[in-house]
Each structure stands twice: as structure tokens, then as C-alpha cells.
Amino acid sequence: GQNIDQPTEMTATEGAIVQINCTYQTSGFNGLFWYQQHAGEAPTFLSYNVLDGLEEKGRFSSFLSRSKGYSYLLLKELQMKDSASYLCAVSWGGGFKTIFGAGTRLFVKA
């Protein structure tokens, strides 16, 4: 079956760096995605990895190791507005099926 695991909650300080991990087990892997979701709002796309390595986009970076079924999202220079849930998602089965992890709720404190 398909399974995605990520920590339930994390707390970090404004200005710091935080790493949110994600492990997955799927068949026919086609890509890994990170989405941000503020409470009561729709998820929004942050990053996409299909090959091993690091993808950097401003304050956000995402890493993928396909052999280990592992990814992380790195957030730098944390801001209060980064307090949100971060959802790890995997696309599989020809690239059209997408399942989500339960999400990691990040609290940024002053």
C-alpha cells in the first residue's frame, strides 16, 4: 500500500531554520511535493522533487532521496507567517494519483 509519514508538530523560533522530514512508501513513484496550508485555507504548492537532490526556492528548499524513500523541507529565516501545516505528498501510478501525509503543524514563536 501507499504510506506517508511526517511528524505531527514542530516548534521553532523566528529567524531560525527548521527541517521537516517525510518518509514514504509507494509504488511507481513519480514525484514528491510539499504544500503549505494555513488553518481553514486551501493548500498551496511549495516545491516539487522528482530526482534525487536539493531544490532551492528562496527561503524554502526541498530534498529527495528516492532510494531511501525520504524527503525534507527546509525553511530558513523563519517568519511568524510561516506558522502553518506543511503537507508532504507523493504522486504515483503514472503520475496522476496524489496522496498526502497527515501534515506537520509548524508553530513559529517570537
Next chain:
Amino acid sequence: DSGVTQTPKHLITATGQRVTLRCSPRSGDLSVYWYQQSLDQGLQFLIQYYNGEERAKGNILERFSAQQFPDLHSELNLSSLELGDSALYFCASSSGYSGANVLTFGAGSRLTVL
């Protein structure tokens, strides 16, 4: 505005009733996904359509059904509603082509069953 339109935004109904949620995908997107998100829970995949045809099915209850119409809008029908069906229902769309299948989400329909 993400370009994905969901109606209604809020819906309050009673147990045993039936409701229909509507979704218009982003212009040019052929694929529509439906997800259910209960309070403090993750996104549970319900069903996916591509260009009018069902492509993938998740943990969708038999009381729920969906379809995608020729104009690509989609409807999710929920019947014999139970208290546990209260949730935020998201529709998302994507181009449906292989490669980076980025999902664009609508604002959601919040269903409350009393």
C-alpha cells in the same frame, strides 16, 4: 484566486440528507481531484477524474458519488449524511499530463451535518 472555483463555501444540513458540491477547474486543466479534510486531519483522497472519466478512487464511501461533465466541471454527491461527514471538502485540478502534477486547490466547501 487560484482559478479553481468551489460552491457552496458553507453548507449546513441534517443527518440523512443529500448535498451536492460543485467544482470548476482552472482553465486548461483536465483533471479534477476531490479530497476530504476532517477537523485537524490530513487530506483524504476520495476520487479523481480526467477529461470526464474516472481515473483513480480512494477511500470514497458508497454513499458518495462524483462525476465530471463534458465542460470539465465536477460534482461530488453526498447522500444519507451522517455527523461524521462534517468536514472541509476540497477540489483540486491539474493539467493531468505526466511530469510535475501540481495540484491547484479551490477554497473548499465546509459541510456541517447536524
